[in-house]
Amino acid sequence: MDTMKNTVGQRTTEMALQLGLLYKPADALKIGLVDQLEPEDQVIAAATQTISRWLAIPDHARQITKSMMRKKTIDKLKSNRESDIQYFVNFITKDSIQKSLGGYMEMLKKRRA
Incomplete structure (x- = not known):
């Protein structure tokens, strides 16, 4: 989220x-x-071009910037990890949620067919 x-x-x-x-x-x-x-037949070429741009930046500079930009979110995730896991498990195992997810999965299967 x-x-x-x-x-x-x-x-x-x-x-x-x-x-x-x-x-x-x-x-x-x-x-x-x-x-x-990108069109499916151009995905690999586009991804290769994009990753080349990122790899042209020195690793340490990219890593420092990325860490600084995401620090607040990472710290929040780390400090709330156990309560987040417990909340998720309690939520996802409810019968009503399992039923909704089952219906949702069936809808997705029909879309692919």
């Missing part, structure tokens, strides 16, 4: 998570959830 909020903002994250939104690729790009879209 924090990572998504840092990426697309509070309101977009809140709506997406509460409504269980699934974004079409163009919509994910529009809100900033993904950086770019």
Whole structure:
């Protein structure tokens, strides 16, 4: 949740998570959830080009910046880890949630067919 909020903002994250939104690729790009879209036959070339840009930056500089940018979220995740795990387990094992997830999985299977 924090990572998504840092990426697309509070309101977009809140709506997406509460409504269980699934974004079409163009919509994910529009809100900033993904950086770019590529045709399937061009994905490897585009990924190679993108990673080359990142690898051109010295590792230590990239790592320091990344750590600084994500420190607050990482610290929060570390300090709340056990309570987050317990909350998730209690939530996900509820009968109503299991039933909803089962229905959701069936819907996704039908979409693929």
